[in-house]
Amino acid sequence: MGAQTNSQAGSRASLQTSNKALGRDDLARLVARDIKPGSFVNLGIGQPTLVSNYLTADQDITLHTENGMLGMGPEAQGDEIDGDLINAGKIPVTELPGASYFHHADSFAIMRGGHLDICVLGAFQVSATGDLANWHTGAPGAIPAVGGAMDLATGAKDVFVMMTLLTREGASKIVETCTYPLTGVGCVTRVYTDKAVFLTGPDGVQVRETFGCTLEELQELVPVPLTAAPAVAP
Amino acid sequence: MGAQTNSQAGSRASLQTSNKALGRDDLARLVARDIKPGSFVNLGIGQPTLVSNYLTADQDITLHTENGMLGMGPEAQGDEIDGDLINAGKIPVTELPGASYFHHADSFAIMRGGHLDICVLGAFQVSATGDLANWHTGAPGAIPAVGGAMDLATGAKDVFVMMTLLTREGASKIVETCTYPLTGVGCVTRVYTDKAVFLTGPDGVQVRETFGCTLEELQELVPVPLTAAPAVAP
């Protein structure tokens, strides 16, 4: 499991950093390693929450939870469980030294004011220009619920998406134009999937590394033009 | 000095509640007695500050200072003086039990959000419809400075003005239309002067009581139509 997380080796010549697709935990570990030391980060509900399991003390990452806290610690266990100390997913969590509490408007000001270095979100679809769809299927009769997704998508300096590349039906979730209702326009900067890491933005979609496939094989799965990213540190 | 402060006696039949014009302290005492128990009040810099000398403990008035405090106490004396505890006039003050501190945006939210029951301000001019001019003479070359005057004028539920009725030159400061630059439009609800208490608003100018003059004598001084206010508790 060492090679695929050595992400700095992702050069044009050796895009493939794993000989098999990544599992959810491997992907979470990879995202965790890509987060710069000292960053302030919000991890979305669901798969992104796994990232916290792989952050190291050396990284000194401060986690934000939008219901009103910086310095959130791991999920609470046993006696630690306190109904007044929960995360955005309403799961009991813990408080780390140096934490702080604030009300909802102040908490969303942190997100909306561009103060978070990174948020990590799940997605239904990401477009070639970084549009995000992750809140609503748009299905007739579905009850919509948005929460803080739009604030995170438009507010954080970098928006990382974690998702499987393909739907259960085998369709690419990286698309030319999102067919699901949008969460934000042109906001996603990086997409972590089981088969590759993509960089998205105004210049189109670049591939930083692949897992268990070549760039050519990946291109066959994804309906937008892919190019290899220049070799740079993540 | 008892009669003129018995303001509830100000009926149509006996508008005159003092046989002489009021001094600054008498006026401050009168304003203080008119403030309803339990009110939250901001006293402007200068003459309005005198009002605090006449508030009683029974009234349980909470004073706001816009630099960031509720529960402001009297001016600090001797050892009480603390450079970190000042009022909007930058005078050292004291803290009463039950005080609270907040930052400037939160403090002005209290003012601008309509949460103060009363603010008391000085004025250059007040118009018949309650326009206020109190921040700028408009003189050529004068350096303008506004501070929190406009926020207080537009934000408080009731805006009381304290001023002499006449300028040094003998002109009425209650005017048809302000000639000085405005602080706020239609915001003043009551004007306390040395010669009378006026109620201003969309219905024109009503006189609640007079000091050392009759309504007729007052009308000769003031260039807008005056009527006697219906006898009601202040």
Added chain:
Amino acid sequence: MLNFVDTVADAVAGIRDGSTVMIGGFGNAGQPFELIDALMDCGATDLTVVNNNAGQGDQGLALLIKEGRVKKMICSFPRQSDSWHFDAKYKAGEIELELVPQGNLAERIRAAGAGIGGFFTPTGYGTMLAEGKETRIIDGRGQVFETPIHADVALIKALKADGKGNLVYRKTARNFGPIMAAAAKHTIVQVSEVVPTGGLDPETVVTPGIYVNKIVKVA
């Protein structure tokens, strides 16, 4: 005027049919359950309720919705695994929903308390939640005009109050309490403890008493 009352029934007395009621809390943290139960018991109906969610399980706000007392929800996240009473009313067309991104919900409530007439925000721009709203490009970013959410009444939960109505909260239960207290004409607070005036450090007061109208201690 600040009043300390003895019962939650006294606390909610006077809430009228047709009122807009803000209810604090995010999940169970900060939910004023006892005040919501009292609102249920007092009979007020035709309510517009502002809350992050739209009720969970068979308690509190969910029951108010079940009983048809809520004509409209303003919230960010109505659909949850146990929001069945809302779901049923919504699918039956018996409740109106104004869905608001959570940050816009918080900022609009804050705007009401702070006397702001409206504001532009990038959140929601280009999405279906901005449809029909005024937009403009500011500094190169698309932004949406959002208006304040005022309320007749706020029901919130705090940890402690002093005799002046100053409030402190506990951990993430703080959430919507401070902004709802400022946005409502009449703020009703349930607290775990009332301390004498002077018993809270002025540096640590989160909601100044100016925003509080009624306080009830709940065991």
Added chain:
Amino acid sequence: MLNFVDTVADAVAGIRDGSTVMIGGFGNAGQPFELIDALMDCGATDLTVVNNNAGQGDQGLALLIKEGRVKKMICSFPRQSDSWHFDAKYKAGEIELELVPQGNLAERIRAAGAGIGGFFTPTGYGTMLAEGKETRIIDGRGQVFETPIHADVALIKALKADGKGNLVYRKTARNFGPIMAAAAKHTIVQVSEVVPTGGLDPETVVTPGIYVNKIVKVA
């Protein structure tokens, strides 16, 4: 990234000519005098300064103005009994003044930190300070459109910082610190005391460390 530095000179190193610099304080309370002196010494010029006032006496901001280092002041109350250096520059046409009602100043700074593109407020409506600005009637009240005030740098004073950069203030010295810290790209704080991480109660933190970049302890 948060850095603790040893000297005020290190703290202000890197402030460039032409920067917009917010300076905390109201009167002397909360004025970061040592940081202002260091800004004086570092030589940065052509500055736009955001402060409630425009310098008093012969110290701090007044000296920066006297030395011609400030091209523009954004403030609410420049004219004071001892604002002679500003007065002279202003009368000589050597300094630009953007006069802002104090609440608009605070709210515009807050808007910058909170990602708001602009807002409508009744303050200033119908006055000369609204001339040339967009207005509209909202709920029957005239309102003026105001835009956020961003800054490159904020210089503020707090009482204590912990190892994470969380700040608490003291009494009315809090004033502009919290909102300026959020509105500036780079926030530099002078404190009286640095305590270990964990040494501040999380309930009482006023400025979370996310808003702080450099901290220097001043004796």
